[in-house]
Amino acid sequence: MADVKGNSSMSTRVPVREQDPKVRAANFDEVCLGYNEEEAVQEAERCLHCKKPQCVAGCPVNIDIPEFIHALKEREFGSAYDVISQSSSLPAICGRVCPQERQCEGKCIRGIKGDAVAIGKLERFVADWAKANGRKMKCALHKTGKKVAVIGSGPAGLTCAGDLAKKGYDVTIFEALHKAGGVLVYGIPEFRLPKDEVVAKEIENVQCLGVKIETNVIIGRSVTIEDLMKKEGFEAVFIGSGAGLPMFMNIPGEQSKGVFSANEFLTRNNLMKAYRDDYDTPIISGKKAVVVGGGNVAMDAARTALRLGAEVHIVYRRSEAELPARAEEVHHAKEEGIVFDLLTNPVRILADDQDNVTGIECVRMELGEPDASGRRSPVPVEGSEFTIDCDTVIMALGTRPNPLISSTTDGLEMNRKQCIVATEEGQTSLEGVFAGGDAVSGAATVILAMGAGKKAAQAIDEYLKTR
Amino acid sequence: MYKILEARNLAGPNYEMIVEAPRVAARCLPGQFVIVKIDEKAERIPLTITDYDREKGTIEIVFQPIGVSTSKYRELKAGDSFMDFVGPLGKPSDLCLSEEPEAIEALKKKKIVFVAGGVGAAPIYPQAKWLYEHGIMSDVIIGARNQELVLLEERMSKVANVYVTTDDGSYGRSGMVTKCLEDLIAEGHSYDHCVCIGPMIMMKFVCLTTKKYGIHTIVSMNPIMVDGTGMCGACRLMVDGEVKFACVDGPEFDGHLVDFDLAMKRLSLYKTHEGEAFLKWKEGKTHHGGCGECGGDR
Ligand SMILES: Cc1cc2nc3c(=O)[nH]c(=O)nc-3n(C[C@H](O)[C@H](O)[C@H](O)COP(=O)(O)OP(=O)(O)OC[C@H]3O[C@@H](n4cnc5c(N)ncnc54)[C@H](O)[C@@H]3O)c2cc1C
Ligand SMILES: Cc1cc2nc3c(=O)[nH]c(=O)nc-3n(C[C@H](O)[C@H](O)[C@H](O)COP(=O)(O)OP(=O)(O)OC[C@H]3O[C@@H](n4cnc5c(N)ncnc54)[C@H](O)[C@@H]3O)c2cc1C
Ligand code: FES
Numbered sequence: 001m002a003d004v005k006g007n008s009s010m011s012t013r014v015p016v017r018e019q020d021p022k023v024r025a026a027n028f029d030e031v032c033l034g035y036n037e038e039e040a041v042q043e044a045e046r047c048l049h050c051k052k053p054q055c056v057a058g059c060p061v062n063i064d065i066p067e068f069i070h071a072l073k074e075r076e077f078g079s080a081y082d083v084i085s086q087s088s089s090l091p092a093i094c095g096r097v098c099p100q101e102r103q104c105e106g107k108c109i110r111g112i113k114g115d116a117v118a119i120g121k122l123e124r125f126v127a128d129w130a131k132a133n134g135r136k137m138k139c140a141l142h143k144t145g146k147k148v149a150v151i152g153s154g155p156a157g158l159t160c161a162g163d164l165a166k167k168g169y170d171v172t173i174f175e176a177l178h179k180a181g182g183v184l185v186y187g188i189p190e191f192r193l194p195k196d197e198v199v200a201k202e203i204e205n206v207q208c209l210g211v212k213i214e215t216n217v218i219i220g221r222s223v224t225i226e227d228l229m230k231k232e233g234f235e236a237v238f239i240g241s242g243a244g245l246p247m248f249m250n251i252p253g254e255q256s257k258g259v260f261s262a263n264e265f266l267t268r269n270n271l272m273k274a275y276r277d278d279y280d281t282p283i284i285s286g287k288k289a290v291v292v293g294g295g296n297v298a299m300d301a302a303r304t305a306l307r308l309g310a311e312v313h314i315v316y317r318r319s320e321a322e323l324p325a326r327a328e329e330v331h332h333a334k335e336e337g338i339v340f341d342l343l344t345n346p347v348r349i350l351a352d353d354q355d356n357v358t359g360i361e362c363v364r365m366e367l368g369e370p371d372a373s374g375r376r377s378p379v380p381v382e383g384s385e386f387t388i389d390c391d392t393v394i395m396a397l398g399t400r401p402n403p404l405i406s407s408t409t410d411g412l413e414m415n416r417k418q419c420i421v422a423t424e425e426g427q428t429s430l431e432g433v434f435a436g437g438d439a440v441s442g443a444a445t446v447i448l449a450m451g452a453g454k455k456a457a458q459a460i461d462e463y464l465k466t467r
Numbered sequence: 468m469y470k471i472l473e474a475r476n477l478a479g480p481n482y483e484m485i486v487e488a489p490r491v492a493a494r495c496l497p498g499q500f501v502i503v504k505i506d507e508k509a510e511r512i513p514l515t516i517t518d519y520d521r522e523k524g525t526i527e528i529v530f531q532p533i534g535v536s537t538s539k540y541r542e543l544k545a546g547d548s549f550m551d552f553v554g555p556l557g558k559p560s561d562l563c564l565s566e567e568p569e570a571i572e573a574l575k576k577k578k579i580v581f582v583a584g585g586v587g588a589a590p591i592y593p594q595a596k597w598l599y600e601h602g603i604m605s606d607v608i609i610g611a612r613n614q615e616l617v618l619l620e621e622r623m624s625k626v627a628n629v630y631v632t633t634d635d636g637s638y639g640r641s642g643m644v645t646k647c648l649e650d651l652i653a654e655g656h657s658y659d660h661c662v663c664i665g666p667m668i669m670m671k672f673v674c675l676t677t678k679k680y681g682i683h684t685i686v687s688m689n690p691i692m693v694d695g696t697g698m699c700g701a702c703r704l705m706v707d708g709e710v711k712f713a714c715v716d717g718p719e720f721d722g723h724l725v726d727f728d729l730a731m732k733r734l735s736l737y738k739t740h741e742g743e744a745f746l747k748w749k750e751g752k753t754h755h756g757g758c759g760e761c762g763g764d765r
Contacts, residue, residue: 176553176694176696177694177696178504178511178550178551178553186698215551216551216552216553217490217553218553218554218556218696221494221554221555221556222490222491222494222553222554222555223490223493223494244696244697244698245697245698246698246699246700248700248710250710254710255703255705255710255729255733257732257733257735257736260700260701261699261700261701263698263699263700264693264699264700264701267693267694267698267699268693272510272511272693273508278508279508280508280509280510280535280536281510281511281693282737284736284737354732355729355732355733402696402697402698403697404696404697404715
């Protein structure tokens with residue numbers, strides 16, 4: 001396949017088409033355009049079909065990667081989709097947001113001497129093809145007649161619900177917000193994960209399996225887990241309520257006008273579509289925004305503020321190597337012109353007499369001794385304080401699980417970080433109650449949440465079979 | 468969809484609606500609120516639960532149209548629906564938490580005064596009613612700018628001793644609620660518990676007054692909210708030097724510990740933005756806001 005531009009050797013991957021950085025900095029359309037059929041088949045050719053495929057081991061839901069890539073090579077796109085959907089119910093999403101470089105692609109043998117096979121982009125292609133060609137997941141034929149309640153419609157809940165429906169259970173998802181999808185709809189922006197074409201379609205797929213979704217129900221407030229089990233006839237419950245509680249730094253000035261949690265900023269923009277003129281919810285991005293943090297959430301908030309017209313700085317206390325965000329997001333953010341102030345930490349937020357933000361005082365950091373996590377911990381450089389002028393500050397410091405469920409469910413064991421305590425299989429301290437995803441692990445990734453939902457579905461099936 | 472069974476104009480600009488929401492009605496208690504959204508493109512707006520009927524599965528809300536969203540609600544009629552209606556949110560009022568005989572006995576020993584400002588009468592009503600149904604008679608001060616704006620006087624009078632006061636003296640007593648409260652105390656009433664709900668500025672001044680008299684005071688805070696489940700932090704307040712989220716830690720707080728000045732500043736955050744959105748909505752495509760749609764700026 002030496003005839004394709006930019007791919008003269010099998011050691012480099014077929015480049016994926018993207019929107020030009022200058023153009024996309026002013027719109028919310030998807031940045032990555034994905035492969036077309038020719039490009040996908042060509043990239044699939046690069047797979048070596050290892051006897052002991054490391055990529056499969058690197059995938060938290062163990063998709064049979066060589067098998068689906070093989071089908072791709074043969075142009076059997078439908079079969080490729082069937083292979084993926086045996087292990088994953090949300091492939092169009094995973095292909096877009098998984099940290100592939102640390103999972104499947106990170107283990108790819110091709111990666112040793114060149115580029116790993118672009119497994120994520122291939123997965124995305126297959127899922128998008130299936131959507132365009134009306135290919136659906138296969139449904140259960142027999143029904144068990146047993147009801148299972150799933151709390152939360154993020155990746156953990158959707159996966160658990162989908163798997164249980166495939167096994168013949170009567171599943172209802174209860175979602176606190178007015179739209180299903182969890183972080184996929186309120187957190188991750190349109191330009192990375194289109195809401196109508198991708199997320200809504202994947203959710204419809206899960207509904208096609210027979211899963212019911214009841215929005216506007218807050219478990220712990222609208223109804224309790226006990227009532228679901230005793231009064232509404234649910235024989236098992238899966239808690240996939242995520243880790244949605246934002247953290248602040250507790251520095252002076254944090255209550256000023258113009259300081260937002262990334263959750264608020266992103267929820268206004270993504271769930272409430274504030275970036276569109278025809279939606280009522282307001283959003284303020286200011287002329288110059290500083291985003292504090294270095295994860296995916298920080299990148300998303302920064303790139304959103306940029307698209308709303310702000311000049312954006314990211315302030316992160318460690319160095320580039322420690323940025324926890326996906327490599328692709330950091331790369332895209334830089335391309336779009338976001339300034340990275342690394343080894344920098346905020347000390348206080350400055351405001352005028354009306355309490356409007358005017359700047360953020362920071363201190364330079366240097367890396368000291370490795371801490372418990374093995375990462376070198378940053379320490380402030382004395383006397384290095386300086387101010388960045390800005391009118392908006394967005395705090396993207398991580399999130400914790402919401403205590404609404406734990407505080408209203410007697411006997412549900414929690415750990416010190418307010419996470420639900422559950423076994424590998426998702427069993428909690430209460431009989432018939434299972435949990436997984438960010439609610440158990442603390443903020444993690446889409447695919448890990450899906451893996452947890454999957455294992456819990458299996459455990460729930462085993463539990464209900466013996467009843 | 469959540470069907471509107473009744474919709475009517477109350478005093479002045481205020482409106483009342485009864486909405487079908489069985490899950491909310493089954494569990495809500497006085498002091499809690501709902502978040503409503505009228506259609507796909509609308510904002511999520513918090514409104515206090517004014518009354519509920521567990522059997523019929525209905526919730527009553529009272530609102531004052533002030534911006535884009537609440538002005539749209541004014542146009543809704545019986546038979547229309549809200550697209551989203553979620554709740555009950557927030558913690559129930561401390562007064563109405565327990566029906567245990569000891570708790571009720573303890574409440575009976577207290578002298579309770581409610582102070583309602585403007586649309587604040589709506590969230591006061593279910594609390595006064597709950598107390599009444601548990602054999603406790605409370606005093607309620609309803610304050611309004613003028614006679615036209617006095618809210619829920621008749622219904623409130625059935626469950627509490629009501630004192631109405633208007634700023635301009637056009638009805639009832641004359642002067643603001645703080646004056647009425649001090650007058651009542653001077654007339655020999657004594658109180659050891661006050662619940663005050665209304666505009667922030669009014670709650671601030673009532674708290675200054677009750678502090679003088681050493682009356683424990685609870686206020687219901689109404690900051691800007693988005694989700695109402697503790698997820699965004701838009702509703703954060705400083706209470707006794709600590710950050711609190713009104714939607715999950717409140718909305719009721721010890722009024723003597725709330726930083727009202729900060730809360731009021733935060734409430735004005737979207738003022739100009741809201742103003743623009745409101746004009747756009749009200750004037751449709753006829754305004755000269757540089758929207759680019761009308762061609763008027765060319
Ligand atoms: C901005 C942002 C960007 C991210 N980017 C990436 C990325 O690129 N790649 C990646 O792998 N991961 C990313 N993540 C992390 C990933 O999204 C999460 O790890 C994942 O969504 C967790 O899934 P979950 O199902 O456990 O919870 P969530 O997706 O959080 O879903 C939980 C759902 O439960 C609902 N809920 C909560 N409490 C209740 C209740 N009491 N009753 C009813 N419903 C309730 C919530 O409303 C929510 O819809 C990102 C996260 C954020 C915030
Ligand atoms: C817990 C809670 C309970 C509430 N209960 C009621 C109720 O029972 N009846 C009722 O009429 N209202 C109630 N409110 C206030 C109501 O939510 C606001 O009036 C509403 O959000 C305004 O929406 P809007 O689109 O019409 O106006 P907007 O266009 O959003 O706002 C107009 C102006 O009001 C300001 N504003 C925004 N939010 C609020 C707020 N929460 N309070 C006061 N001003 C605000 C804005 O800064 C803006 O300047 C409650 C608020 C909370 C938080
Ligand atoms: S409204 Fe979002 S946290 Fe309270």
